[in-house]
Amino acid sequence: MPEMQRLAPGLRQYALVTGNYWAFTLTDGALRMLVVLHFHQLGYSALQIAMLLLFYEIFGVVTNLVGGWLGARIGLNRTMNIGLGLQIAALALLAVPTAWLTVPLVMAAQALSGIAKDLNKMSAKSSVKLLVPDSAQGTLYRWVAxxxxxxxxxxxxxxxxxxxxxxxxxxxxxxxAMAGALLLVWICSLLLLMRDLGKAKYKPKFRDILSKSRAINILSAARLFLFGARDVWFVVALPVCLSASLGW
Known part of the structure; x- marks a missing residue:
């Protein structure tokens, strides 16, 4: 019973973080499909549509690099709420009349969405560990899973x-519709999420984004190239290949 009492506040925050993350992930996947299908209907080629989505991946990689440092400085609650706010801004940017939906505008919206996605994802995953007492590691594994x-x-x-x-x-x-739904989630998050969640007492300097371990830095660089190759293949090469080979 005492352990359950200690978990109760964390459980409420976990439910809020999870609901926040789930709502964001749904709109993120829906936005990707909306852009692909809508611009296909407008007559864009596979390469043009792929290029519209490229900034989403590039800015996501950059955000991954600095997201942890930013979260430690200003708090995970703020990075999560900034992510939600940026996603709402990206959706609002795409709500202009069709004649205004130029390639640079859509790429800018996708860049905002890429930043928002990785801020939200990093904040959600990092905050879970902070919500579980050290004595309840089994609960932590279940929540993370x-x-x-x-x-x-x-x-x-x-x-x-x-x-x-x-x-x-x-x-x-x-x-x-998605911007309106996400706005409600954002308001709940601003009102209910712990204000000091994940905020470090020590303010890390920007150079602290690199580990003191050479092995970890090499592994991180390898992971960067691995995910970069994956994104180039699935976002650009695969759609162009399917379009050229199968007429999709």
């Missing part, structure tokens, strides 16, 4: 959600 394991499933659901929203509301109506 539930949070991270749901990501790909929800992303897939988001893809289908994007297609449904485009069919029912059209592109502009769909992005406005």
């Amino acid at each position: 539930a949070l991270t394991g749901s990501k790909n499933a929800l992303k897939g659901v988001g893809f289908f959600l994007g297609g449904v929203l485009l069919t029912v509301f059209g592109f502009r109506g769909a992005v406005l």
Whole structure:
């Protein structure tokens, strides 16, 4: 019973963080599908659509690099809320009339969405460890598994959600509906999320983003190239290949 009492406040915060992350992930997957389908309908080629999404991946990588440092300086609650705010801004940016949806505008919106995605993801995953007492490591593993394991499933659901929203509301109506739903989540997060969550007493300097361990820095660099190669393949090369070979 005492352990459950210690977990109760953390459990409420975990539910808030998880709901925040789930709502964001759904809109993130839906937005990806909305952009692909809508601009395909407008007659864009596979390469043009792929280039629209490229900034999403590039700015996500940059955010991954500095996100932990930023979270330690200003707090994970703020990085999570900044991520939600940027996603709402990206959706609002895409809600302009179709004639204004130029390639630079869409790429800018995708850049904002890429930053938002990695801020939200980093904040959610990092905050879970801080919400569980050291004596409840088994609970920590279950909470982390539930949070991270749901990501790909929800992303897939988001893809289908994007297609449904485009069919029912059209592109502009769909992005406005998602912006409105995410705005409600953002307000709840601003009001209910712990204000000092993840904020370090020691303010790390920017150079502290690099580890003192050479092995960890090499591993991090290898991971950067690995995910960069994955993104270039799936975001650019694969759509262009399918379009050229199969006429998709």
